Amino acid sequence: MTDEALRDRWLDHATRTLSTSGRRAGAARTAIIEVLAREGQCLLTAQELLDRLGPRGSYSSVYRTLEELFGLGLLHRMSGRDGIARYEIADPERHHHHLIDETSGTAHPFTDDELERVIHAAAERLGVTLTGHEVVIRGRPSVQASHKRD
Numbered sequence: 001m002t003d004e005a006l007r008d009r010w011l012d013h014a015t016r017t018l019s020t021s022g023r024r025a026g027a028a029r030t031a032i033i034e035v036l037a038r039e040g041q042c043l044l045t046a047q048e049l050l051d052r053l054g055p056r057g058s059y060s061s062v063y064r065t066l067e068e069l070f071g072l073g074l075l076h077r078m079s080g081r082d083g084i085a086r087y088e089i090a091d092p093e094r095h096h097h098h099l100i101d102e103t104s105g106t107a108h109p110f111t112d113d114e115l116e117r118v119i120h121a122a123a124e125r126l127g128v129t130l131t132g133h134e135v136v137i138r139g140r141p142s143v144q145a146s147h148k149r150d
């Protein structure tokens, strides 16, 4: 599902970042950025992006643009166990983590305030200023959870 506020916030942020970096905007890149803002809010592969672009996209423009946006900090990248890189837009205001359901392989975004507190405290103990973190939880639905409704 598309979060429209996030879409607009990221589009604005991406446009400003790209123009201050002095890069020339092309039609292919503009189309890719528009699709990413809507459909790249959680993990998307280059192939899925290409499929959504249809005739407006090409392998070379997709790979070039993903690298460029990643290099500018506008995207997060995660490598799955299948070795395929997945991208999502980097929200300047918020972030989420991923729960991978190992029975289906699907990733679900989640946020957890307690987890954030623990990570910030750990960074402090390690003596670093936190600049980023990512958490992936893998699991199967627990027996208790699946019998809860019985």
Ligand SMILES: [Zn+2]
Binding pocket: 041, 042, 043, 088, 096, 097, 098, 109
């Ligand atoms: Zn995500």
